[in-house]
Amino acid sequence: xxxxxxxxxxxxxxxxxxxxxxxxxxxxxxxxxxxxxxxxxxxxxxxxxxxxxxxxxxxxxxxxxxxxxxxxxxxxxxxxxxxxxxxxxxxxxxxxxxxxxxxxxxxxxxxxxxxxxxxxxxxxxxxxxxxxxxxxxxxxxxxxxxxxxxxxxxxxxxxxxxxxxxxxxxxxxxxxxxxxxxxxxxxxxxxxxxxxxxxxxxxxxxxxxxxxxxxxxxxxxxxxxxxxxxxxxxxxxxxxxxxxxxxxxxxxxxxxxxxxxxxxxxxxxxxxxxxxxxxxxxxxxxxxxxxxxxxxxxxxxxxxxxx
Amino acid sequence: xxxxxxxxxxxxxxxxxxxxxxxxxxxxxxxxxxxxxxxxxxxxxxxxxxxxxxxxxxxxxxxxxxxxxxxxxxxxxxxxxxxxxxxxxxxxxxxxxxxxxxxxxxxxxxxxxxxxxxxxxxxxxxxxxxxxxxxxxxxxxxxxxxxxxxxxxxxxxxxxxxxxxxxxxxxxxxxxxxxxxxxxxxxxxxxxxxxxxxxxxxxxxxxxxxxxxxxxxxxxxxxxxxxxxxxxxxxxxxxxxxxxxxxxxxxxxxxxxxxxxxxxxxxxxxxxxxxxxxxxxxxxxxxxxxxxxxxxxxxxxxxxxxx
Numbered sequence: 001x002x003x004x005x006x007x008x009x010x011x012x013x014x015x016x017x018x019x020x021x022x023x024x025x026x027x028x029x030x031x032x033x034x035x036x037x038x039x040x041x042x043x044x045x046x047x048x049x050x051x052x053x054x055x056x057x058x059x060x061x062x063x064x065x066x067x068x069x070x071x072x073x074x075x076x077x078x079x080x081x082x083x084x085x086x087x088x089x090x091x092x093x094x095x096x097x098x099x100x101x102x103x104x105x106x107x108x109x110x111x112x113x114x115x116x117x118x119x120x121x122x123x124x125x126x127x128x129x130x131x132x133x134x135x136x137x138x139x140x141x142x143x144x145x146x147x148x149x150x151x152x153x154x155x156x157x158x159x160x161x162x163x164x165x166x167x168x169x170x171x172x173x174x175x176x177x178x179x180x181x182x183x184x185x186x187x188x189x190x191x192x193x194x195x196x197x198x199x200x201x202x203x204x205x206x207x208x209x210x211x212x213x214x215x216x217x218x219x220x221x222x223x224x225x226x227x228x229x230x231x232x233x234x235x236x237x238x239x240x241x242x243x244x245x246x247x248x249x250x251x252x253x254x255x256x257x258x259x260x261x262x263x264x265x266x267x268x269x270x271x272x273x274x275x276x277x278x279x280x281x282x283x284x285x286x287x288x289x290x291x292x293x294x295x296x297x298x299x300x301x302x303x304x305x306x307x
Numbered sequence: 308x309x310x311x312x313x314x315x316x317x318x319x320x321x322x323x324x325x326x327x328x329x330x331x332x333x334x335x336x337x338x339x340x341x342x343x344x345x346x347x348x349x350x351x352x353x354x355x356x357x358x359x360x361x362x363x364x365x366x367x368x369x370x371x372x373x374x375x376x377x378x379x380x381x382x383x384x385x386x387x388x389x390x391x392x393x394x395x396x397x398x399x400x401x402x403x404x405x406x407x408x409x410x411x412x413x414x415x416x417x418x419x420x421x422x423x424x425x426x427x428x429x430x431x432x433x434x435x436x437x438x439x440x441x442x443x444x445x446x447x448x449x450x451x452x453x454x455x456x457x458x459x460x461x462x463x464x465x466x467x468x469x470x471x472x473x474x475x476x477x478x479x480x481x482x483x484x485x486x487x488x489x490x491x492x493x494x495x496x497x498x499x500x501x502x503x504x505x506x507x508x509x510x511x512x513x514x515x516x517x518x519x520x521x522x523x524x525x526x527x528x529x530x531x532x533x534x535x536x537x538x539x540x541x542x543x544x545x546x547x548x549x550x551x552x553x554x555x556x557x558x559x560x561x562x563x564x565x566x567x568x569x570x571x572x573x574x575x576x577x578x579x580x581x582x583x584x585x586x587x588x589x590x591x592x593x594x595x596x597x598x599x600x601x602x603x604x605x606x607x608x609x610x611x612x613x614x
Contacts, residue, residue, distance in 0.1 A: 099597055151601040152551055159603055160595035163547065197597040220565060221549045228541045229607070235535055240470065242528045244459055248555035252596055258527060284593040286604065288467035289559055290406055290504040294458040296466055297593065300536070 003066065005032045007203070010039070010061040010184065013146035014138065014157060016176040020067035023178065026212040029082065030181075034063050036091070036201045037135065037185040044089040048110045051093055060149040060158055062136055064182025068210045071179035076216040077139055079170040079181065080209040084132035086188040088115050090202035092122075092276045099197035100253055101260075101275060109272045113200050115188055118232075120200055123273055126305050128189045128281055129232030134206060135160040135185030135199065140176035149184075154220045160199070162190045162283075167226030173218045181210060193284035193299075195256050200280050233281065233302040239266075240300045246293045252284055255299040267306060281305050310373065312339045314510070317346070317368040317491065320453035321445065321464060323483040327374035330485065333519040336389065337488075341370050343398070343510045344442065344492040351396040355417045358400055367456040367465060369443055371489025375517045378486035383523040384446055386477040386488070387516040391439035393495040395422050397509035399429075399583045406504035407560055408567075408582060416579045420507055422495055425539075427507055430580055433612050435496045435588055436539030441513060442467040442492030442506065447483035456491075461527045467506070469497045469590075474533030480525045488517055496587050500606075502563050503586035540588065540609040546573075547607045553600045559591055562606040574613060588612050 003022045011018055024030060036042065039058040042050060071077060094109040096102065113120040113128075120128045138156030141147050152159045156172045164170060172179070186204025228234075241262055243254030256278050263274035278299065287296040310329045318325055331337060343349065346365040349357060378384060401416040403409065420427040420435075427435045445463030448454050459466045463479045471477060479486070493511025535541075548569055550561030563585050570581035585606065594603040 151598050152595070152603060153601060154551060158595075158598045159549070159551075160598060161549075161603065161605060162594070163545075163605075163607075192592045192594060193596050195596065218565075220551060220561070222565065222569065223547050224610075225545045225547070227544055229545060230541075234537075234541065237534055238470075238532045238536060240530050240532070242466070242468075244461060244466075244527055248559075249596070252555075252593060254527070258525075258529065262529065284596065285499045286559060286591040286593065287469070287499060288459070288465075289500050289502060289556070289591065291458050291465045291467060294460060296459060296468065298468060298470075300470075303531075 002029045002031060005030060005063050007033045007035045010063045012058060012061055014141050014149060015146045016140035016144055018065060020065050020178060020180055023067040023069060024210060025069050029207055029209045030066055032063050032183060032206040034184050034186055034204050034206060036203045042091045044112060046110060048108050051108045051110045060136060060185055062149055062182035062184045065140060065180035067178030067180055068212055071174050071212045072177060073175050074217055075174040076213040076218050077172045077174050077179045077181060078211040078213050079137060079172060081164060081166055081168050081170060082209055083166055083207040085205040086115055086130065086132045086186060086202040090115055090120060090188045090200035092200055092280055093198050094196050094272060094275060100195040100256060105272055105275055111276055120188060122277060122280060128305055130188050131165050131232050132188050132204065133162060133164045134183045135187050137170060137183045139172050139174055140180035142175040156221050158185065159221065160194045162192055163225055163229055164223060168223050170221065170223045171216065171218055172221055189280050191278065191280060191282040194279055196275050196279035198279060233304055236304045238300045238302055240298050243297045244294055248295055248297060251295055251297040255297045259299040259301055309336045309338060312337060312370050314340045314342045317370045319365060319368055321448050321456060322453045323447035323451055323487065325372060327372050327485060327487055330374040330376060331517060332376050336514055336516045337373055339370050339490060339513040341491050341493055341511050341513060343508045349398045351419060353417060355415050358415045358417045367443060367492055369456055369489035369491045372447060372487035374485030374487055375519055378481050378519045379484060380482050381524060382481040383520040383525050384479045384481050384486045384488060385518040385520050386444060386479060388471060388473055388475045388477060389516055390514040391473055392512040393422055393437065393439045393493060393509040397422055397427060397495045397507035399507055399587055400505050401503050401579060401582060407502040407563060412579055412582055418583055427495060429584060429587060435612055437495045438472050438539050439495050439511065440469060440471045441490045442494050444477060444490045446479050446481055447487035449482040463528050465492065466528065467501045469499055470532055470536055471530060475530050477528065477530045478523065478525055479528050498585065498587060498589040500591035501586055503582050505586060507587050540611055543611045545607045545609055547605050550604045551601055555602050555604060558602055558604040562604045566606040566608055
């Protein structure tokens with residue numbers, strides 16, 4: 001059996017007491033026709049003026065919830081990520097007050113990217129291979145009452161994890177009867193970290209299979225990929241920049257600042273364009289987290305995007 | 308021209324006033340025969356008793372320094388990483404008071420791994436593909452006096468960055484006349500993060516080319532890889548575990564704890580063995596660092612090590 005969830009079937013909060021909009025059996029598939037994370041406020045013809053009047057109370061809506069028969073608190077919901085089909089456009093933005101380097105980039109910026117043939121031409125000559133996924137995948141939270149959809153938590157939610165692409169199996173701990181699964185926040189491409197706060201945001205058609213696992217008890221989300229990571233971008237050299245110091249957050253900021261410097265110095269990008277490119281294509285790795293008192297976060301840019 | 312640095316030619320501190328043991332021209336290659344990071348205290352026949360009497364003042368010795376003619380403060384030292392040849396054995400340890408989960412693993416543990424044919428059999432049936440590099444690569448620091456070799460800093464040092472393998476080009480900012488380059492800390496294999504504080508530590512023969520770059524001015528280390536990342540391990544599925552919360556360090560701890568739980572639950576590993584395996588084979592990525600107040604650090608285990 002397959003259930004279809006439309007683009008107008010969403011919630012603006014996580015709340016375990018919101019009634020399911022559909023109920024499926026364990027093992028059923030669900031298709032979603034999901035709006036982008038702006039809940040349709042940003043379109044393919046938007047400008048930065050539209051960003052400046054964005055209603056934040058409508059951002060990161062979640063499509064659902066779907067109850068799964070037999071799911072009980074303590075079980076695990078297995079979510080097989082079957083298919084992600086982005087629209088033919090997406091948007092990426094620097095939003096004042098949001099993002100890793102919001103103090104460095106106080107002004108709003110918006111970039112619309114045309115998507116097609118497996119790529120997005122993010123900037124002239126900069127082609128991002130698409131690797132679509134959902135930023136938001138979650139179940140009803142353990143605590144009652146409404147919860148913002150912006151932060152992720154142990155029930156999943158806005159995990160913005162780029163390797164949750166088609167073929168990956170996600171495992172979410174169940175906290176409410178029926179699990180009450182929702183998703184949203186289509187991303188056509190993103191780097192580890194999503195440093196500016198947005199990916200290539202896009203409306204998306206999604207298909208997942210929901211299965212109750214009585215044999216598995218987890219404290220937090222886990223997942224298993226179907227194969228190697230980042231196969232679309234990990235095809236050639238990377239340039240990497242280090243942030244080094246006693247605070248991981250500040251080290252991450254420094255690593256991204258130095259990548260922005262490199263992207264300007266070598267590839268001629270304007271600083272804000274480089275910042276947005278870091279968010280959609282560059283990966284943050286923790287290189288070392290043990291050589292006290294200094295840790296290293298490294299930003300990696302796949303140079304394939306310039307070919 | 309090529310200079311050879313022997314295993315007894317090392318320093319136990321970074322100090323810009325230590326006289327160079329050799330001087331080379333820009334573009335020369337240097338060969339090192341480097342002791343392992345214990346400075347020879349751990350051998351292929353060591354037991355945990357040897358670890359318990361380890362003299363920490365002799366740990367992470369750095370072989371050098373090598374002056375490069377014409378290098379001035381403000382220049383960049385380009386280090387072409389030409390070749391890394393590990394010995395036929397290596398060691399991995401949990402050292403009390405050191406490592407990401409030292410509070411969870413208060414007891415010393417030592418594992419000796421035989422290396423050969425491009426693999427180390429880390430545990431019965433657990434084969435780690437070798438991807439050798441040096442944990443320590445650095446130049447003389449900007450400030451006078453002796454500095455510990457344990458923490459990395461803007462001059463490089465103990466960066467423990469697994470992607471600094473052969474073919475990669477490292478760029479280090481120069482702070483002292485002649486740059487005064489040193490290296491050490493041979494690693495046969497390591498994951499991003501080096502979470503237990505040690506990799507597969509091994510004596511190593513190393514070849515690098517040192518070139519002064521007058522045209523490049525950097526604030527911190529950068530590097531460029533020759534091709535895709537992690538080609539030896541990124542060949543199949545990964546299992547991934549999330550740490551989620553408002554502190555990146557605690558999120559990293561949680562992610563690794565959950566990976567240790569997975570490795571016990573599914574692969575039957577003892578907790579301390581799983582901890583050491585995380586250090587030599589699992590990667591820490593920052594999945595998202597923008598969805599305030601909760602960030603996600605994810606630990607990725609390449610399942611190829613179990614094949």
